[in-house]
Every structure is written in structure tokens, then in C-alpha cells.
Amino acid sequence: MKTTLRLIPLMLLLAGCQSTQQRIADCKVGDWTAIGHKDGVTGEPASYAERKDFCDDHADKPAATDAAARYAAGWAQGNWDAWQALGQQDGVQGQQPRYEQRVGSDEVRKHKTPLNRPAYDAGWANGNTTYWRNTGLRDGTDGLPSTQKEPRRANAAAAQLRFDDAAYTDGWRAGNRTFWSDAGYSDAKSGIPDSEFRNRAAAARSAGVDVQEDAYRTAWSAEIVNYWRNLGTQDATSGKEFGQRGREAKAKGLKIHEQEYRQAWESRLLAYWRDTGAADGYGHPFLLEERIRNASRDGVFAIPGTEDAYTQAWQRENARYCVPDNAFERGRANSGMAVEVCAPAVQNQLKHAYVSGQDYEVAAAKYQQAVAEANELANRARDARYRLGKLEREIRAAQEAKDRPVNDDTAKQDRRREQERRELNDYLQRLERQLDDARRWIERHDLQMQRLRREIY
Template sequence: MTLNPRFLKTLALLLPLLLAGCQTTMQRIADCKVGDWNMIGHKDGAAGENQNFAERKDFCADYETDKAKTDSAGNYLSGWVQGNWDFWSGRGVADGRLALPVSQFEARLASDEVRKNNTPLNRPAYESGWNIGNGEYWNGLGKRDGTAGLPLSSQTDKARNIAQDKQIRFDEPSYASGWQTGNRTFWQDAGFSDARNGLPDSELKGRAAKARGAGVQVLEDAYRGAWNAELVNYWRNLGTQDAVSGKEFGMRRAEAKQKGLKILESDYRAAWEERLAVYWRQAGTDDGYGKPFQLEERIANAARNGVFVIGRSRALYTEAWDAQNARYCTVENAFEFGRANSGMAVEVCQGPLRDRLKHAYASGQDYNNAAARHARAAADANELHGRLDDLQRRLGRLEREIRAELERKDRVVNDDTKRQDRRRELDRRDLIDAINHTERMAIDAGRQADRLEREMQRLRREIFLN
């Protein structure tokens, strides 16, 4: 049966609506089972729906518990009233945040969602929400202006003009509160920036003079708090950089004194020490895997490489080198190196291990050779089995021809038919001989593959026995 394309298109459009309706029904059944009529009423009100307790009560009759039946009408109404308030208040908040006038309520009345649900009006709720959203709008604008370092007085006048242009209420306290928050951020950013760039906190003097001249409030505590906090990071960053670039602290101290910058030597040296600990540990890790113990050489070349030797350098390098050397010098590794026919620096391993590693390496090479021969033997066996199947099919076909010829009712026995019979019999014997020969070869190839597989297993197993 072929379905009408127009029907399929209509079904595709309706299916999401049907699924949504099914989900709504399932949710309502779940609400009935919970039996919280205040919640049910609130959901209806918050969805912009009219009061419909009777309909809900009838729907829930088969699902609600006895406990839920107590004053269900009163609870529903209470919840619906709050839900309706939340519906209108939420839309008021949204419009207020967008700097729309409170008269936007009239536009809401004509909206599809209100008309579709015949939502009961609630102007007080809308206006309450609008006042909240309007306050948030002005608070955000004040925060942006304060963060930009703009003066409060002139920006307040500008904001008031914006309010007149948009025909909305100007919430000056909210704007001023946001501006104060932004102003603090402005001075914190200034302190952070100066410390990050290694500038002394005396920069505040110039910044403050410029700000006062522009009518901007100065928050010295905000600047200094951020400057002091970031200065720690400044010196730690220098310590981290200098540890592996060969720069001395004395040079940094001289630069700081020249600029009048506060010196935090303890923070610098802590970060410097941490970075060098990482360096020497990593050096040991790098050398430990297949390389000789090169600590003395690294110490001798430290200055040339722009790094410093610390009291823990030897211990950190040695510990890391030993750990990596232990990972490198294993019979499993030696076996795999041998299999890959790649070199292994057995000489970096401990003396007692070297003979075992050499044996494992040689076993890996033997394993690789055996694996190659095993692959060839397995391929030969597969090829011979394929040839054997073909010969057996040919023999079966020939024997059916011979049998059919002998059983033919109109068969004439003469010299020609006798010659044909002899030829077929010779062909049959040749095929039987070929089958027997091929079968023996296939068996030999299979045995060879099995033997080589056992050899491979032995080679892998014996590396742990020596």
C-alpha cells in the first residue's frame, strides 16, 4: 500500500504535537499521584492558564490519594493565584530588563500566549516584576559605566536622558549602586594591571589625580588590595621564568629598586626553586629511559643551558633516573625491542640484568623470525586447503559424469565410448593422486604452522625463566 505524500507531510507536522501532548498528560498524571494541589494550581497559573479546578479534579480522580483530597480546592486556588502572579511578574521582569516601558503590558495583552489561554490579567504583578527588571537594567548600566572609569555625576545625567528617550522610569539608586560596584572593579583592574606589568603602587598617585580631575571616585583600598595580590604572582612568574633562563635574582632586585617596586624575594625564590625541581626531575626522567646517568655532565653544563643547580638537584635527578631506568630495563622491553629489531642500550642497565636482557632481546628477534615463518606456513596451509577443495569439487563433478554415462539407457558400447571411459578413469585417478598429494602438503604446512606457534610461545615464556 502506498501512502499519500500529503498525508505523510501532515503526519510529520502533527507528530511532535502529539508527543508533546503525551508528555504533558504523563506529567499531569504524576502530579495527581503526588497529590500536591497547591503545586498543580501553581503550574496552571504559571502557564498562563485559567482556573480549572473542576477539570483537574476530574482528571485526577483515578490517580490521587485520599490524603490529597483534603481541601484540594483551597490549595489549588492558592497555588493558582501565586502562579498567575509569577506569570505576569516574570514577563514584567523580562520587559524591564530590556528597558521597555511599563506600557508594554498592553502589548502583552495582545500576545498569542495570553489570547490563546485567555490568561486572567494581573497588572499589579506585571508592574511589580517590571520594577525589578527596570532596576536590574539601571544597575547593569551603572556597573558598566563605573567599570569604564566614567564619572557618576555626568553619567547619571546621561542615564536620566536615556530614560526620558525610552519613556521609562529612571531608577537612580539602582544605577548608583551598580556604578559603585563598577567603580570598585575599575580600581581593582587598575591595581591588577600595574602589578602584572611590574609597576610600583606609586602609579596610584597619577591615576588618582587623573580620576579626580575627571570627577571619578578614587578607591585606594580596592587598587592596593588587587595590586598586592597580583604582585605575588608577578614575582612568582619572574622566579619561574628566571630559573630556566639563566637570569639572577640580583638583576631583578636592581630593576625593582630602580622602579621603586616592592621586592618579594621569598615568593620569587619559592617559585624559582619549584621550577628547578621540575627541571631536574624531568632531566632525570628524560635520561633514565635508555640513556646513561648524565647528572655530572648536566651539572657541568647547567650555566651554559641557562639553568641553576640547587641543593636537591642530585637527589631529584637520581630518583627520577632510577625510576625510568627500572621501567626501561625489563625483559618485556628487551623482548619487544628484539621483535622490532630496534636497538636497546643494555649497557645502561644494572650488571646482573644485562645477560637476561640480552637473552630476551635475542628471543625477541627469534620470535619475530618465527612469526614471519609462521605467517608463511599458515598462508601456505590456507592456500593448499583452498586447492584441495577445488580438486575435490572437480573429482565429484567427474564421478557424477562417469556415473551418469554408465547409467544412460541409450548408451552404446563401442570403441569411442570405451576410449572415453578410459580417459575419464585416468582423469579420476589423476585427481585422486593430486588430492592425496595436496592433502599431505596441507597437513605438513599445518603442522609446520603449529610447531612455529609453539616455538613462539616458548620464546616468549622463557624470557621470564632465565
């Protein structure tokens, strides 16, 4: 049986029966190797006859003549993969083989899964190798000496666990290289000269740790460039420049990357001046000269590109600020409008737009009040119509009642109802006139709002 390197998750073994829809789809595809593999890998016993009967009922074509053999081969591989995965899971956790526990599990008994000790053992051996490789990798990365292998071997023997010498050694060598790469990266990131390697190497040798100078220097050389870039970016807005940093680097023997520093330093300054110009441009005067005078106080520098960066950003934001729509909205919010920072040719238009925005809010408030009044009047009119309708039904009922006595009391009741009907009619007519007036005010305010919005240009 060929050992496969695929790791089949335990959940596949626990998945139970496949869905009917999936089985039908598999039947239509007609790949009997795949059908057998699915049964095997999910822990099901081989059941070609049952699968064939099912597919005969649901597939559009009969099974191929060699379907039984292909199913058997697929099932055997699936069963192998399932047991190998279980073994690998146990092995990679540094456990002793647990084949008997797996055999006695509820899922294996439930599905009557055919057993496969060779597959489990092969998977466990692979997992055990991975476990020791990972252990060696951790020890090497932690800066432990290669002699750490012996305590690991002793612990494995005490636990009656197979120790994979070659796997541990491979992992430790990779980890040891990572240890030195990390050291080089860390030193460069902190601005520590690569001469620090001598101290690290001496300490490592005294501790019995192998020294990987090329790994250290490769990582250090790659990261020291980023150190100077980051330093340039940081210094640009903290009042420092290359002259000071260069002297400090020479004093401690640190390799200098002046070009990378200056590029990052200038790039950060240009970004600063663009941001400052943009902030000033939206509602503030053109303050370039003042900003340059105060540059040292603010911990920045004026460089050849400062004027262009600031000016272009200021002009872009000033153009966005000095438009009638913005003035109108600021007027609505009553948040003020610095029209004096805008071009003289548009200042009157902006003032008009700002005042229009304020007037718009006044009109909007009146509009909302008129709408509220109209709604109240409409509700009152609806209530009056309901009362009038009810009263008229009572009057008709009294008139149509044949057994209703005719006397002073009934006559008095009729007069009272007629009087109430006249009063309700008069009241309803007044409400309808008031409602018409309210609706006209709504329309007037709406037209005024539209005009104010339209005439800002």
C-alpha cells in the same frame, strides 16, 4: 498577591500541555497546590474540575477536601509567576513595557491564558531595576565618572523609559570599586610599583572619577605575591636569579617578596632536574656532572637538591628501561638497546632478550607466511572437493539414466569422467598432505615464538 523573585523561563509558557505521565505522577503525589501552579505557570486557564476528574481516574486516593482551594491558590501563584517573568524579561532588556504585545501573542491566544497586568508590571519594574543596576555597573567598571548618570537619565527620558536612579548608583559604585581592583591587579601582575596609584588617582580625579584607594591597594598587595612567584618560576630556567631581580625592584621602588620568589625558583629548578634525570635515565648514561657543567649554558642553576632530584629520577627511569621485557620489545622493533647504561649484572640477560625479540619477529613473519599458505591450500582443497562432488553426481546420474544410449561416445565420456575423478582424488590427497605440513609449520613457529618470549628471563 505576593511578588516572587523566581524568574520563570519563557519556555515554560510555551511548553504547552504537560505530559500525561507527569500529570499522573502529580495526581499520585496529591499536591494540589503544585498541580494548580503548573497549570498557571504554563499559561493554562484554571481547570480544577477537569484535573480532579483526571486524577480520580489515575490516582490511588481521592482528592483532599481542601483540594479546590489549594489548586486555586497554586494556579493564581503560577499565573502571577508566568506574567511576572514576561515582564521581567522585557524590563531587564531596557525595553518599555510590552504588555499589549504579550497579550496579543499567538501562545497567549492559543492557550487562552488569563491576563494579569499587575504581575507583568511588577516583573517589568524588577527587570528595569536590574537593567539600570547592570548599566551602572558597566559604566563604573569602565572607569566612567558618576556624572555619566545624567546622560543615561536623558537618554531614558528621550526613550520614555523609566530611569532608576538608586539602582544605577548602586551598580556604578560596585563597578567603580571593580575598576580600581582591576587596576591594582593589573599593575601588580605587570610588576608596576603601587606608587603608580598616585598617577592613576590624579588622572581619575581630573576625569571626575571617584578614587577607591583601598580597593586598588588590596588587589595590588594580593597579586604582587603571585608576581614574584611567577617571576621566580620563569627565571629558574632562563638564567636569572634573585640578586638581579632584587636590584631591579629596588631601582623602581617595587615591593620585594624574596621568600616567595626563592621558593618558586627552587621548586622550578628541582622540577627541571627531575625531568632531565628522567629523560637521561631512559636509555642514556648518568650525565649529572656534564649537566651541571653545562647548566649556565642551558640557562639553569645547580642547587643543593640538584643531585638528589636528578639521581632519583635517573634511577627510576633506568630501572624501567633495563628490564628484559623492554629489551625484548625493542628487539622486535629493531630500535636498538643501550645495554651499556644498565647494571653489568643484567647486561647479558638484556642482550639475550633483545636478540630474542629480533628472532621473535623472524618467527612471527614465518608464522604469518605459514598461515597464509595454509589458508590458500585449504581454499584449493575446498574447491577440489566441490569439483569432485559435482563430477561424482554427474557419474551417478549417467549410470542411473535408463534412456541413456550405449555406444562409443557414451563409453568415451565415461572413461574421461573416471580419469578426471582419479586425477581429482590424487590432487586432493596431495593438497591435504601439503595442508598438514603447513599446519605443522604453523605449530612449530608458534611454539618457537612462545619459547623465545618465555626464555628472556
